[in-house]
Structure formats: structure tokens, C-alpha cells
Amino acid sequence: MNRRSAIKVLIGGALALSGMVPLNALANKMMGKMAALDAIDAITGGKHSESSKLKLKTPKVAENGSQVPVTVDATALTGVKSIFLIVHENIKPVAMRIDFDSEEVAAFASFRVKLGKPTKVTAIVHTASGFVTASSNTKVTKGGC
Amino acid sequence: MTKKIKARAKMKNGLIEVKYKITHPMETGRRKDKAGNVVAEEYISHITILKNGKEMLRLSPNSTVSANPYLFVKLNGAKGDAITLSWVSNTGEKNSATTKVE
Numbered sequence: 150m151n152r153r154s155a156i157k158v159l160i161g162g163a164l165a166l167s168g169m170v171p172l173n174a175l176a177n178k179m180m181g182k183m184a185a186l187d188a189i190d191a192i193t194g195g196k197h198s199e200s201s202k203l204k205l206k207t208p209k210v211a212e213n214g215s216q217v218p219v220t221v222d223a224t225a226l227t228g229v230k231s232i233f234l235i236v237h238e239n240i241k242p243v244a245m246r247i248d249f250d251s252e253e254v255a256a257f258a259s260f261r262v263k264l265g266k267p268t269k270v271t272a273i274v275h276t277a278s279g280f281v282t283a284s285s286n287t288k289v290t291k292g293g294c
Numbered sequence: 295m296t297k298k299i300k301a302r303a304k305m306k307n308g309l310i311e312v313k314y315k316i317t318h319p320m321e322t323g324r325r326k327d328k329a330g331n332v333v334a335e336e337y338i339s340h341i342t343i344l345k346n347g348k349e350m351l352r353l354s355p356n357s358t359v360s361a362n363p364y365l366f367v368k369l370n371g372a373k374g375d376a377i378t379l380s381w382v383s384n385t386g387e388k389n390s391a392t393t394k395v396e
Contacts, residue, residue, distance in 0.1 A: 180339075180356045216360045239358050240324075246354040251369075254350050255309060259366035263322070263358045 185235050185242035185271075189282075192233050192243075192273055197280035202226050205272040205283040211264060214289040220259040221272045228277030229256035238268035264289045299391035303377045310395050312343070312377055314365040322357045336385050338363060344378040345371055357384075371395060 179191055189197070206220040223229050234245040244262045256274070264270075264287060271284040300315040316338065323335030337357040343350045350369055369377075373395050380390030 180354065218364075220366075236358060241356050241358050244356050244358045248352045248354075250349045250351055251345075253345070253370040255368035255370075257368050258353075259364075260355075261360035261364050263360055 179243050179246075180241060182240050183242065185237040185239075185269075188235055188242045189271065189273065192275075193280040193282075197273065197282050199283060200226070200281045201283075203272060203274055203281050203283040205270065205285050207270050207285045207287045209286075210288045210290065212290050214264040214266070214291055216261050217264050217287060217289075218259065218261050219270065221257070221274075223256035223272075223274045223276075223281075226256060226274060226276050226281060229274055230277070231275045232256070232258060233273040233275075234262065235271040235273065236262060236264060236268055237271065238266050239264070297387070297389055299379060299381075299389060301377070301379065301391055301393040303375075303393045303395040305373055305395060308370075309368045310345075310371040310375065310377065312365075312367050312369070312393075314363075314379055316363050316365070316381065316389075318362060318381075318383070320355075320357060320359055320361045320363065336383060338381045339384045340382045341365070342380050343367065344380075345369060346376050347378070
């Protein structure tokens with residue numbers, strides 16, 4: 150068993166058991182240092198699919214890596230429970246986790262993140278029918294991490 | 295440094311559009327100050343947004359979210375609703391602010 154599958158079993162199994170992850174120590178662990186692909190596997194349990202319905206907006210080129218605007222628009226999807234944002238090249242890849250507690254909230258969020266260097270950015274959306282992802286690439290002229 | 299919460303909530307296309315700017319350094323724990331000492335990690339770890347006292351969404355930013363975090367979310371509602379944002383940092387510091395929807 151390699152490291153990735155070990156993490157998958159540990160965290161993914163717990164995710165599956167609890168259904169929806171509470172903001173506890175386990176979730177906090179995901180906020181730590183790990184490889185981005187491990188983080189994605191830990192969140193999704195390895196099962197996810199890309200969808201054009203999920204819109205992730207990042208700049209193609211970010212001049213200032215410490216203030217990079219990111220917009221995640223999952224309003225075309227139904228039953229959105231949570232949104233995760235993964236910045237692949239950051240030491241701590243999970244930049245943001247958003248949990249929707251009410252149907253009254255639009256599955257939409259815009260915020261700014263730090264990018265250390267040119268990187269792939271992935272948004273993961275947990276819907277009632279599984280995990281949906283969308284990715285984009287951003288170049289950074291001046292890193293901000 | 296005072297950690298202010300600047301908020302604006304407005305009705306647009308039938309949804310409340312809430313924009314926040316929180317004054318916070320969001321230290322990653324990797325930056326060094328002028329004397330060469332590492333600045334301890336300090337970031338907002340949990341944000342809760344309530345509408346009229348009812349929980350709407352929870353956010354868990356990491357230290358990789360930009361300094362002075364900006365946040366833009368949309369929710370259903372009407373003029374006069376009270377939107378509350380409260381945050382807790384990894385050091386246990388807290389703050390909150392309530393805004394009326396215009």
C-alpha cells in the first residue's frame with residue numbers, strides 16, 4: 150500500500166462513513182501539507198469526474214501571486230453540499246473549503262488566494278450525486294507564498 | 295492591528311449579493327520579518343455566515359488565502375435581512391459583524 154492509497158483509506162473511509170464531513174480535527178488535517186493529488190483523493194475518495202457545468206474562473210496570468218482572484222460557480226449543478234479549492238503547487242494545497250448549510254445559498258463563491266508559482270487550480274464540488282471537478286492553469290509572474 | 299470587517303449586502307437580480315473584506319494578515323508561517331524571525335502562522339480558519347440568525351454557509355480558509363481576505367457570496371432573501379459573518383482564527387481570535395441588506 151503506497152502513501153496515497155493509505156491516506157485515501159484513512160480519510161476517504163472516514164468521509165464515506167460520516168457522509169458529510171464536520172469541521173473537526175480530521176478536516177483540519179486536510180488543511181496541512183500534502184501532495185495535491187493526495188488531497189484530491191482524500192476529499193473525493195478517488196471518485197470524481199470533470200464537468201463543464203462547473204465553472205472555475207482564474208486569471209491566465211497573475212501579476213501578483215499573493216492576490217489571485219478565484220471564482221467558483223456551481224449554480225448549474227444541483228444538490229451542492231460543499232466546494233473545495235485545490236492549488237496544486239502550494240505546500241498546503243487545500244486553499245478553501247466551503248460548506249453550504251442551506252438551500253437558500255447560491256453555489257457560488259469568489260475570493261482571493263496566494264499562488265507560490267505557476268500552478269494548476271482545481272475546484273471540487275461535492276454534490277448529491279458525487280464529486281465534480283474543474284481545473285484551470287494560472288501563470289504567476291511574482292509568487293506570493 | 296485592528297481586524298475590521300467591511301461588508302456590503304445588496305439585492306441584485308433577486309439575490310442578496312454579499313461582499314466582505316476582512317482586515318487580517320493571513321500569515322502562512324513561512325514569512326520572515328525584517329529582523330529575520332519567522333512570523334508565526336496566523337490565519338482565519340473558520341467563517342460562518344448567518345441570515346437572520348440561521349446558519350447559511352461555513353467556510354474553512356487555509357493560510358494560503360490572501361491577506362485581507364475578500365469574499366463574495368450570493369443567497370436568497372429580501373431587503374432588510376440581517377447577514378452576520380463571524381470568524382475564528384487558528385489562534386482563537388474572534389470577530390463578527392452584522393449588516394442589513396440594502
